[in-house]
Amino acid sequence: MTAKSVELLWGSAERPSRGPKPGMSVEQIVAAAIRIADAEGLGAVSMQRVAGEFGFTTMSLYRYVPGKSELVDLMIDTAVGEPPDLSAIPGGWRPKLAEWARLTWVVFQRHPWFLAEATQRIMGPNQLGFLETAVAALGQCGLTGEEIMASVLMVNGYVRSLAPFSGELAGASNEWGNAVGALIRQHADRFPALNAAIAEGAFGLSEFDDFEFGLQRVLDGLEVYIERGSARR
Protein backbone atom coordinates (compact mmCIF):
# COMPACT_ATOMS: atom_id res chain seq x y z
CA MET A 1 0.00 0.00 0.00
CA THR A 2 2.82 2.33 0.79
CA ALA A 3 4.81 1.43 -2.29
CA LYS A 4 2.04 2.53 -4.62
CA SER A 5 1.62 5.74 -2.68
CA VAL A 6 5.26 6.57 -3.20
CA GLU A 7 4.84 6.07 -6.91
CA LEU A 8 1.74 8.24 -7.03
CA LEU A 9 3.22 10.96 -4.86
CA TRP A 10 6.73 11.04 -6.21
CA GLY A 11 6.59 9.42 -9.61
CA SER A 12 5.52 10.95 -12.86
CA ALA A 13 2.46 9.27 -14.27
CA GLU A 14 2.53 8.87 -18.04
CA ARG A 15 -0.76 9.03 -19.83
CA PRO A 16 -1.27 5.73 -21.61
CA SER A 17 -2.04 6.14 -25.27
CA ARG A 18 -4.44 3.26 -25.72
CA GLY A 19 -7.90 2.81 -24.36
CA PRO A 20 -10.72 5.27 -23.78
CA LYS A 21 -10.10 8.74 -22.47
CA PRO A 22 -10.36 8.86 -18.72
CA GLY A 23 -13.35 10.72 -17.35
CA MET A 24 -11.52 11.88 -14.28
CA SER A 25 -7.97 12.46 -13.14
CA VAL A 26 -6.11 11.73 -9.93
CA GLU A 27 -5.85 15.46 -9.29
CA GLN A 28 -9.58 15.97 -9.67
CA ILE A 29 -10.34 13.00 -7.46
CA VAL A 30 -8.01 14.18 -4.72
CA ALA A 31 -9.42 17.71 -4.94
CA ALA A 32 -12.97 16.42 -4.64
CA ALA A 33 -12.04 14.25 -1.67
CA ILE A 34 -10.40 17.22 0.06
CA ARG A 35 -13.46 19.34 -0.61
CA ILE A 36 -15.66 16.73 1.05
CA ALA A 37 -13.31 16.29 4.00
CA ASP A 38 -13.04 20.04 4.54
CA ALA A 39 -16.80 20.42 4.57
CA GLU A 40 -17.96 17.28 6.35
CA GLY A 41 -14.92 15.61 7.84
CA LEU A 42 -12.88 12.60 6.84
CA GLY A 43 -15.73 10.31 7.81
CA ALA A 44 -17.77 11.63 4.91
CA VAL A 45 -15.07 10.64 2.44
CA SER A 46 -16.04 7.25 1.08
CA MET A 47 -15.14 5.82 -2.26
CA GLN A 48 -18.79 5.92 -3.24
CA ARG A 49 -19.13 9.55 -2.22
CA VAL A 50 -16.05 10.68 -4.11
CA ALA A 51 -16.98 8.76 -7.23
CA GLY A 52 -20.51 10.08 -6.99
CA GLU A 53 -19.10 13.60 -7.10
CA PHE A 54 -18.25 12.88 -10.74
CA GLY A 55 -21.35 10.86 -11.51
CA PHE A 56 -19.42 7.60 -11.74
CA THR A 57 -19.71 4.39 -9.79
CA THR A 58 -17.68 3.42 -6.76
CA MET A 59 -15.43 1.02 -8.56
CA SER A 60 -14.39 3.49 -11.23
CA LEU A 61 -12.18 5.18 -8.64
CA TYR A 62 -9.96 2.12 -8.46
CA ARG A 63 -8.81 2.79 -12.00
CA TYR A 64 -7.06 5.90 -10.69
CA VAL A 65 -6.12 5.07 -7.11
CA PRO A 66 -5.16 1.65 -5.71
CA GLY A 67 -7.24 2.09 -2.57
CA LYS A 68 -8.53 4.47 0.02
CA SER A 69 -5.34 4.53 2.05
CA GLU A 70 -3.42 5.82 -0.94
CA LEU A 71 -6.13 8.37 -1.63
CA VAL A 72 -5.72 9.74 1.87
CA ASP A 73 -1.95 9.90 1.37
CA LEU A 74 -2.55 12.02 -1.70
CA MET A 75 -5.13 14.16 0.08
CA ILE A 76 -2.67 14.97 2.82
CA ASP A 77 0.17 16.03 0.60
CA THR A 78 -2.12 18.05 -1.63
CA ALA A 79 -3.75 19.75 1.34
CA VAL A 80 -0.33 20.73 2.68
CA GLY A 81 0.30 22.57 -0.53
CA GLU A 82 3.41 24.18 -1.94
CA PRO A 83 6.05 24.67 0.73
CA PRO A 84 6.84 28.33 1.48
CA ASP A 85 10.02 30.24 0.77
CA LEU A 86 11.22 31.74 4.03
CA SER A 87 14.58 32.92 2.79
CA ALA A 88 13.40 36.51 2.34
CA ILE A 89 12.33 36.88 5.94
CA PRO A 90 14.96 38.88 7.83
CA GLY A 91 16.05 38.52 11.44
CA GLY A 92 17.60 35.08 11.60
CA TRP A 93 16.05 31.77 12.45
CA ARG A 94 13.43 32.96 14.91
CA PRO A 95 11.05 34.95 12.69
CA LYS A 96 11.53 32.34 9.97
CA LEU A 97 10.54 29.49 12.22
CA ALA A 98 7.70 31.51 13.70
CA GLU A 99 6.33 32.19 10.25
CA TRP A 100 6.75 28.53 9.38
CA ALA A 101 4.73 27.57 12.43
CA ARG A 102 1.99 30.01 11.50
CA LEU A 103 1.82 28.68 7.96
CA THR A 104 1.54 25.16 9.30
CA TRP A 105 -1.18 26.44 11.57
CA VAL A 106 -3.10 27.79 8.60
CA VAL A 107 -3.00 24.40 6.92
CA PHE A 108 -4.50 22.79 10.01
CA GLN A 109 -7.17 25.46 10.18
CA ARG A 110 -8.16 24.94 6.60
CA HIS A 111 -8.15 21.16 6.75
CA PRO A 112 -9.15 20.04 10.23
CA TRP A 113 -9.40 16.38 9.22
CA PHE A 114 -5.71 16.48 8.53
CA LEU A 115 -4.59 15.94 12.09
CA ALA A 116 -6.36 12.68 12.64
CA GLU A 117 -4.50 11.08 9.77
CA ALA A 118 -1.21 12.79 9.12
CA THR A 119 1.07 10.98 11.55
CA GLN A 120 3.38 8.15 10.60
CA ARG A 121 2.17 8.08 7.03
CA ILE A 122 4.30 8.23 3.96
CA MET A 123 5.39 11.81 3.35
CA GLY A 124 4.76 13.46 0.02
CA PRO A 125 6.86 16.12 -1.71
CA ASN A 126 4.92 18.99 -0.20
CA GLN A 127 5.10 17.66 3.30
CA LEU A 128 8.82 17.01 3.01
CA GLY A 129 9.19 20.45 1.47
CA PHE A 130 7.65 22.04 4.52
CA LEU A 131 10.05 20.09 6.68
CA GLU A 132 12.92 21.26 4.49
CA THR A 133 12.12 24.94 4.91
CA ALA A 134 12.09 24.62 8.70
CA VAL A 135 15.34 22.70 8.80
CA ALA A 136 16.90 25.28 6.49
CA ALA A 137 15.79 28.08 8.83
CA LEU A 138 17.81 26.47 11.62
CA GLY A 139 20.82 25.68 9.48
CA GLN A 140 23.13 28.44 10.71
CA CYS A 141 22.57 28.22 14.45
CA GLY A 142 25.34 25.87 15.41
CA LEU A 143 23.00 23.03 16.23
CA THR A 144 23.74 19.45 15.31
CA GLY A 145 21.56 17.62 12.83
CA GLU A 146 19.88 15.75 15.63
CA GLU A 147 19.18 18.95 17.52
CA ILE A 148 17.79 20.65 14.46
CA MET A 149 15.44 17.78 13.73
CA ALA A 150 14.32 17.57 17.34
CA SER A 151 13.70 21.32 17.37
CA VAL A 152 11.60 21.24 14.23
CA LEU A 153 9.73 18.26 15.58
CA MET A 154 9.09 20.24 18.73
CA VAL A 155 7.74 23.31 16.99
CA ASN A 156 5.67 21.27 14.56
CA GLY A 157 4.43 19.10 17.37
CA TYR A 158 3.34 22.10 19.32
CA VAL A 159 1.40 23.54 16.41
CA ARG A 160 -0.13 20.21 15.56
CA SER A 161 -1.27 19.46 19.04
CA LEU A 162 -2.91 22.81 19.56
CA ALA A 163 -4.79 22.89 16.29
CA PRO A 164 -7.78 20.75 17.34
CA PHE A 165 -8.60 23.25 20.07
CA SER A 166 -8.17 26.38 18.02
CA GLY A 167 -11.60 26.76 16.55
CA GLU A 168 -13.07 25.98 19.92
CA LEU A 169 -10.99 28.09 22.23
CA ALA A 170 -11.15 31.14 20.04
CA GLY A 171 -14.47 30.53 18.34
CA ALA A 172 -17.97 31.48 19.27
CA SER A 173 -19.64 28.17 20.04
CA ASN A 174 -16.98 26.41 22.13
CA GLU A 175 -19.14 23.39 22.81
CA TRP A 176 -16.27 21.29 24.02
CA GLY A 177 -14.88 24.00 26.28
CA ASN A 178 -18.27 24.53 27.86
CA ALA A 179 -18.73 20.82 28.49
CA VAL A 180 -15.33 20.53 30.15
CA GLY A 181 -15.90 23.72 32.11
CA ALA A 182 -19.21 22.42 33.38
CA LEU A 183 -17.61 19.17 34.53
CA ILE A 184 -14.86 21.02 36.33
CA ARG A 185 -17.28 23.31 38.14
CA GLN A 186 -19.52 20.37 38.95
CA HIS A 187 -16.64 18.59 40.67
CA ALA A 188 -14.98 21.66 42.12
CA ASP A 189 -13.74 19.81 45.19
CA ARG A 190 -11.71 17.37 43.14
CA PHE A 191 -10.20 19.98 40.85
CA PRO A 192 -9.41 23.09 42.91
CA ALA A 193 -6.53 24.29 40.77
CA LEU A 194 -8.58 23.96 37.61
CA ASN A 195 -11.40 25.89 39.19
CA ALA A 196 -9.08 28.66 40.26
CA ALA A 197 -7.71 28.84 36.73
CA ILE A 198 -11.21 29.04 35.31
CA ALA A 199 -12.12 31.78 37.77
CA GLU A 200 -9.11 33.66 36.44
CA GLY A 201 -10.22 33.38 32.86
CA ALA A 202 -9.14 30.00 31.54
CA PHE A 203 -11.46 28.30 29.05
CA GLY A 204 -13.00 31.72 28.49
CA LEU A 205 -13.60 33.61 25.31
CA SER A 206 -11.20 36.49 25.70
CA GLU A 207 -8.70 38.05 23.35
CA PHE A 208 -5.95 35.80 24.67
CA ASP A 209 -4.20 34.04 21.83
CA ASP A 210 -3.28 30.57 23.07
CA PHE A 211 -1.41 29.74 19.90
CA GLU A 212 0.90 32.75 19.86
CA PHE A 213 1.53 32.54 23.59
CA GLY A 214 2.72 28.95 23.42
CA LEU A 215 4.63 29.52 20.20
CA GLN A 216 6.65 32.34 21.73
CA ARG A 217 7.40 30.19 24.79
CA VAL A 218 8.61 27.34 22.62
CA LEU A 219 10.78 29.64 20.53
CA ASP A 220 12.14 31.30 23.68
CA GLY A 221 13.20 27.93 24.95
CA LEU A 222 15.00 27.20 21.71
CA GLU A 223 16.66 30.61 21.80
CA VAL A 224 18.02 30.04 25.29
CA TYR A 225 19.62 26.84 24.06
CA ILE A 226 21.05 28.34 20.88
CA GLU A 227 22.53 31.33 22.67
CA ARG A 228 23.98 29.15 25.37
CA GLY A 229 25.64 27.15 22.63
CA SER A 230 27.17 30.09 20.82
CA ALA A 231 28.39 31.48 24.16
CA ARG A 232 30.19 28.21 24.68
CA ARG A 233 32.10 28.66 21.47
Added chain:
Amino acid sequence: MTAKSVELLWGSAERPSRGPKPGMSVEQIVAAAIRIADAEGLGAVSMQRVAGEFGFTTMSLYRYVPGKSELVDLMIDTAVGEPPDLSAIPGGWRPKLAEWARLTWVVFQRHPWFLAEATQRIMGPNQLGFLETAVAALGQCGLTGEEIMASVLMVNGYVRSLAPFSGELAGASNEWGNAVGALIRQHADRFPALNAAIAEGAFGLSEFDDFEFGLQRVLDGLEVYIERGSARR
Protein backbone atom coordinates in the same frame (compact mmCIF):
# COMPACT_ATOMS: atom_id res chain seq x y z
CA MET B 1 -23.65 9.77 22.65
CA THR B 2 -21.71 12.18 24.77
CA ALA B 3 -24.43 12.41 27.42
CA LYS B 4 -24.32 8.70 28.12
CA SER B 5 -20.54 8.81 28.31
CA VAL B 6 -20.71 11.45 31.00
CA GLU B 7 -23.03 9.25 33.00
CA LEU B 8 -20.81 6.22 32.59
CA LEU B 9 -17.62 8.10 33.35
CA TRP B 10 -18.83 10.33 36.14
CA GLY B 11 -21.99 8.73 37.48
CA SER B 12 -22.33 5.86 39.89
CA ALA B 13 -24.07 2.88 38.35
CA GLU B 14 -26.47 1.09 40.69
CA ARG B 15 -26.85 -2.65 40.24
CA PRO B 16 -30.48 -3.39 39.42
CA SER B 17 -32.04 -6.01 41.67
CA ARG B 18 -34.24 -7.82 39.20
CA GLY B 19 -33.25 -9.92 36.24
CA PRO B 20 -30.39 -12.37 35.71
CA LYS B 21 -26.90 -11.72 36.99
CA PRO B 22 -24.75 -10.01 34.39
CA GLY B 23 -22.00 -12.14 32.91
CA MET B 24 -19.67 -9.24 32.39
CA SER B 25 -19.09 -5.78 33.80
CA VAL B 26 -18.25 -2.45 32.25
CA GLU B 27 -14.85 -2.55 33.91
CA GLN B 28 -14.05 -5.99 32.48
CA ILE B 29 -15.23 -4.95 29.04
CA VAL B 30 -13.13 -1.80 29.06
CA ALA B 31 -10.11 -3.72 30.32
CA ALA B 32 -10.47 -6.30 27.57
CA ALA B 33 -10.83 -3.60 24.93
CA ILE B 34 -7.69 -1.87 26.18
CA ARG B 35 -5.82 -5.16 26.16
CA ILE B 36 -6.76 -5.66 22.52
CA ALA B 37 -5.92 -2.10 21.55
CA ASP B 38 -2.54 -2.26 23.29
CA ALA B 39 -1.63 -5.45 21.50
CA GLU B 40 -3.12 -4.96 18.05
CA GLY B 41 -4.19 -1.35 17.76
CA LEU B 42 -7.52 0.38 17.91
CA GLY B 43 -8.48 -1.09 14.56
CA ALA B 44 -8.62 -4.53 16.12
CA VAL B 45 -11.17 -3.37 18.68
CA SER B 46 -14.57 -4.29 17.28
CA MET B 47 -17.68 -5.02 19.26
CA GLN B 48 -17.54 -8.59 18.04
CA ARG B 49 -13.96 -9.00 19.09
CA VAL B 50 -14.48 -7.59 22.57
CA ALA B 51 -17.60 -9.65 23.19
CA GLY B 52 -15.83 -12.71 21.87
CA GLU B 53 -13.17 -12.20 24.52
CA PHE B 54 -15.85 -13.26 27.02
CA GLY B 55 -17.46 -15.88 24.83
CA PHE B 56 -20.58 -13.79 24.29
CA THR B 57 -22.19 -12.47 21.15
CA THR B 58 -21.68 -9.04 19.69
CA MET B 59 -24.98 -7.66 20.82
CA SER B 60 -24.51 -8.60 24.45
CA LEU B 61 -22.07 -5.72 24.78
CA TYR B 62 -24.84 -3.23 24.18
CA ARG B 63 -26.36 -4.20 27.54
CA TYR B 64 -23.35 -2.60 29.19
CA VAL B 65 -22.27 0.17 26.86
CA PRO B 66 -24.51 2.27 24.62
CA GLY B 67 -22.16 2.08 21.66
CA LYS B 68 -18.61 1.94 20.50
CA SER B 69 -17.96 5.64 20.85
CA GLU B 70 -18.77 5.47 24.54
CA LEU B 71 -16.62 2.39 24.92
CA VAL B 72 -13.67 4.30 23.52
CA ASP B 73 -14.37 7.18 25.90
CA LEU B 74 -14.15 4.72 28.77
CA MET B 75 -11.04 3.09 27.35
CA ILE B 76 -9.28 6.43 27.22
CA ASP B 77 -9.99 7.48 30.76
CA THR B 78 -9.16 4.05 32.11
CA ALA B 79 -5.91 3.92 30.14
CA VAL B 80 -4.91 7.31 31.55
CA GLY B 81 -5.16 5.86 35.02
CA GLU B 82 -5.02 7.47 38.42
CA PRO B 83 -3.61 10.99 38.28
CA PRO B 84 -0.27 11.39 40.06
CA ASP B 85 0.47 13.36 43.20
CA LEU B 86 3.26 15.79 42.42
CA SER B 87 3.11 17.78 45.63
CA ALA B 88 6.03 15.93 47.20
CA ILE B 89 8.40 16.83 44.37
CA PRO B 90 10.67 19.67 45.53
CA GLY B 91 12.09 22.52 43.48
CA GLY B 92 9.05 24.49 42.37
CA TRP B 93 6.98 24.19 39.26
CA ARG B 94 9.68 23.05 36.86
CA PRO B 95 10.53 19.58 38.14
CA LYS B 96 6.85 19.02 38.87
CA LEU B 97 5.81 19.85 35.36
CA ALA B 98 8.72 17.88 33.92
CA GLU B 99 7.67 14.83 35.90
CA TRP B 100 4.10 15.36 34.79
CA ALA B 101 5.21 15.40 31.19
CA ARG B 102 7.18 12.21 31.66
CA LEU B 103 4.21 10.47 33.27
CA THR B 104 2.03 11.53 30.36
CA TRP B 105 4.72 10.20 28.09
CA VAL B 106 4.58 6.82 29.79
CA VAL B 107 0.84 6.64 29.21
CA PHE B 108 1.36 7.25 25.51
CA GLN B 109 4.09 4.63 25.39
CA ARG B 110 1.90 2.04 27.02
CA HIS B 111 -1.17 2.79 24.94
CA PRO B 112 -0.12 3.93 21.49
CA TRP B 113 -3.66 3.84 20.12
CA PHE B 114 -4.51 6.56 22.56
CA LEU B 115 -3.26 9.43 20.46
CA ALA B 116 -5.42 8.80 17.46
CA GLU B 117 -8.56 9.16 19.51
CA ALA B 118 -7.99 11.29 22.59
CA THR B 119 -8.57 14.75 21.18
CA GLN B 120 -11.78 16.68 21.56
CA ARG B 121 -13.54 13.85 23.31
CA ILE B 122 -15.36 14.02 26.57
CA MET B 123 -12.87 14.00 29.44
CA GLY B 124 -13.17 11.47 32.22
CA PRO B 125 -12.18 11.86 35.85
CA ASN B 126 -8.68 10.52 35.33
CA GLN B 127 -7.97 12.71 32.36
CA LEU B 128 -9.24 15.79 34.17
CA GLY B 129 -7.24 14.71 37.21
CA PHE B 130 -4.05 14.72 35.17
CA LEU B 131 -4.91 18.19 33.96
CA GLU B 132 -5.52 19.26 37.52
CA THR B 133 -2.10 18.17 38.74
CA ALA B 134 -0.37 20.14 36.00
CA VAL B 135 -2.42 23.26 36.63
CA ALA B 136 -1.71 22.94 40.33
CA ALA B 137 2.03 22.74 39.66
CA LEU B 138 1.85 26.15 37.97
CA GLY B 139 -0.41 27.69 40.57
CA GLN B 140 2.20 29.82 42.39
CA CYS B 141 4.06 31.31 39.46
CA GLY B 142 2.16 34.53 39.04
CA LEU B 143 0.59 33.46 35.77
CA THR B 144 -3.02 34.22 34.92
CA GLY B 145 -5.51 31.41 34.52
CA GLU B 146 -5.35 31.78 30.78
CA GLU B 147 -1.57 31.63 30.80
CA ILE B 148 -1.54 28.58 33.02
CA MET B 149 -3.96 26.74 30.79
CA ALA B 150 -2.07 27.69 27.67
CA SER B 151 1.18 26.56 29.27
CA VAL B 152 -0.21 23.18 30.26
CA LEU B 153 -1.71 22.82 26.82
CA MET B 154 1.71 23.59 25.37
CA VAL B 155 3.57 21.01 27.44
CA ASN B 156 0.91 18.37 26.95
CA GLY B 157 0.76 19.16 23.27
CA TYR B 158 4.46 18.74 22.93
CA VAL B 159 4.45 15.36 24.65
CA ARG B 160 1.45 14.20 22.69
CA SER B 161 2.82 15.18 19.35
CA LEU B 162 6.15 13.50 19.88
CA ALA B 163 4.78 10.21 21.13
CA PRO B 164 3.99 8.63 17.75
CA PHE B 165 7.64 8.94 16.77
CA SER B 166 9.15 7.69 19.98
CA GLY B 167 9.22 3.98 19.35
CA GLU B 168 10.52 4.64 15.88
CA LEU B 169 13.20 7.23 16.48
CA ALA B 170 14.66 5.41 19.44
CA GLY B 171 13.77 1.86 18.52
CA ALA B 172 15.60 -0.72 16.53
CA SER B 173 13.46 -1.19 13.45
CA ASN B 174 12.63 2.42 12.53
CA GLU B 175 10.79 1.51 9.38
CA TRP B 176 9.20 4.90 9.00
CA GLY B 177 12.43 6.77 9.61
CA ASN B 178 14.23 4.68 7.01
CA ALA B 179 11.52 5.26 4.44
CA VAL B 180 11.62 9.01 4.95
CA GLY B 181 15.40 9.00 4.98
CA ALA B 182 15.47 7.12 1.69
CA LEU B 183 13.11 9.61 0.09
CA ILE B 184 15.19 12.54 1.28
CA ARG B 185 18.42 11.05 -0.03
CA GLN B 186 16.73 10.11 -3.29
CA HIS B 187 15.70 13.73 -3.85
CA ALA B 188 18.78 15.33 -2.37
CA ASP B 189 18.65 18.28 -4.74
CA ARG B 190 15.23 19.33 -3.54
CA PHE B 191 15.98 18.96 0.15
CA PRO B 192 19.55 20.15 0.76
CA ALA B 193 19.00 21.24 4.36
CA LEU B 194 17.37 17.93 5.25
CA ASN B 195 20.25 16.07 3.69
CA ALA B 196 22.77 18.09 5.62
CA ALA B 197 20.88 17.36 8.82
CA ILE B 198 20.84 13.66 8.03
CA ALA B 199 24.53 13.72 7.32
CA GLU B 200 24.98 15.22 10.76
CA GLY B 201 23.04 12.48 12.47
CA ALA B 202 19.35 13.30 12.20
CA PHE B 203 17.00 10.34 11.76
CA GLY B 204 19.82 8.19 13.10
CA LEU B 205 19.82 5.70 15.93
CA SER B 206 22.08 7.43 18.41
CA GLU B 207 21.76 8.02 22.12
CA PHE B 208 20.15 11.39 21.54
CA ASP B 209 16.92 11.67 23.49
CA ASP B 210 14.51 13.68 21.34
CA PHE B 211 11.88 13.76 24.03
CA GLU B 212 14.03 15.16 26.82
CA PHE B 213 15.70 17.66 24.51
CA GLY B 214 12.43 19.19 23.41
CA LEU B 215 10.92 19.00 26.87
CA GLN B 216 13.79 21.02 28.36
CA ARG B 217 13.46 23.59 25.56
CA VAL B 218 9.75 23.97 26.20
CA LEU B 219 10.25 24.32 29.94
CA ASP B 220 13.09 26.79 29.37
CA GLY B 221 10.74 28.91 27.32
CA LEU B 222 8.18 28.87 30.08
CA GLU B 223 10.83 29.73 32.65
CA VAL B 224 11.96 32.77 30.69
CA TYR B 225 8.41 34.03 30.72
CA ILE B 226 7.77 33.32 34.39
CA GLU B 227 11.00 35.00 35.49
CA ARG B 228 10.38 37.97 33.28
CA GLY B 229 6.98 38.29 34.97
CA SER B 230 8.27 38.13 38.53
CA ALA B 231 10.99 40.64 37.63
CA ARG B 232 8.26 42.99 36.50
CA ARG B 233 6.63 42.90 39.91
Added chain:
DNA sequence: ACAATTTGGTGTATGTTATACACAGATAGG
Protein backbone atom coordinates in the same frame (compact mmCIF):
# COMPACT_ATOMS: atom_id res chain seq x y z
C1' DA C 1 -9.39 -0.80 -42.97
C1' DC C 2 -9.01 -4.30 -39.56
C1' DA C 3 -7.57 -6.93 -35.74
C1' DA C 4 -5.18 -6.92 -31.49
C1' DT C 5 -4.26 -4.69 -27.36
C1' DT C 6 -4.99 -1.80 -23.75
C1' DT C 7 -7.76 0.79 -20.81
C1' DG C 8 -12.13 2.96 -18.55
C1' DG C 9 -16.46 2.16 -16.44
C1' DT C 10 -20.05 -1.05 -14.61
C1' DG C 11 -22.42 -4.79 -12.13
C1' DT C 12 -22.14 -8.19 -8.97
C1' DA C 13 -20.42 -10.47 -4.97
C1' DT C 14 -17.94 -10.84 -0.48
C1' DG C 15 -16.57 -9.75 3.98
C1' DT C 16 -16.47 -6.48 7.75
C1' DT C 17 -18.38 -2.97 10.35
C1' DA C 18 -22.03 -0.90 13.88
C1' DT C 19 -26.36 -1.26 15.55
C1' DA C 20 -31.77 -1.61 15.65
C1' DC C 21 -35.29 -4.88 17.11
C1' DA C 22 -37.82 -8.71 18.74
C1' DC C 23 -37.58 -12.64 21.56
C1' DA C 24 -36.29 -16.37 25.10
C1' DG C 25 -34.84 -17.46 29.54
C1' DA C 26 -33.56 -16.03 34.19
C1' DT C 27 -34.46 -13.52 38.49
C1' DA C 28 -36.52 -11.17 42.25
C1' DG C 29 -40.53 -8.44 44.39
C1' DG C 30 -45.35 -8.36 45.23
Added chain:
DNA sequence: CCTATCTGTGTATAACATACACCAAATTGT
Protein backbone atom coordinates in the same frame (compact mmCIF):
# COMPACT_ATOMS: atom_id res chain seq x y z
C1' DC D 1 -47.34 -17.59 41.83
C1' DC D 2 -46.79 -14.24 38.54
C1' DT D 3 -45.35 -10.23 36.70
C1' DA D 4 -42.07 -6.76 35.84
C1' DT D 5 -37.33 -6.47 34.66
C1' DC D 6 -33.10 -7.65 33.11
C1' DT D 7 -29.50 -10.57 30.27
C1' DG D 8 -28.09 -12.73 26.26
C1' DT D 9 -29.26 -14.29 21.37
C1' DG D 10 -30.67 -14.35 16.51
C1' DT D 11 -31.87 -11.85 12.78
C1' DA D 12 -31.90 -7.88 9.84
C1' DT D 13 -30.12 -3.63 7.87
C1' DA D 14 -27.15 -0.30 6.08
C1' DA D 15 -22.57 1.50 5.10
C1' DC D 16 -18.21 0.42 3.91
C1' DA D 17 -13.81 -1.30 1.08
C1' DT D 18 -12.63 -4.05 -2.46
C1' DA D 19 -12.03 -8.44 -5.63
C1' DC D 20 -13.48 -10.04 -10.20
C1' DA D 21 -15.51 -10.59 -14.57
C1' DC D 22 -17.38 -8.16 -18.27
C1' DC D 23 -18.36 -4.67 -22.07
C1' DA D 24 -17.17 -0.83 -24.69
C1' DA D 25 -13.98 2.54 -26.37
C1' DA D 26 -9.66 4.03 -28.36
C1' DT D 27 -5.21 3.44 -30.24
C1' DT D 28 -1.45 0.74 -32.55
C1' DG D 29 0.46 -2.34 -35.78
C1' DT D 30 -0.60 -4.86 -39.91
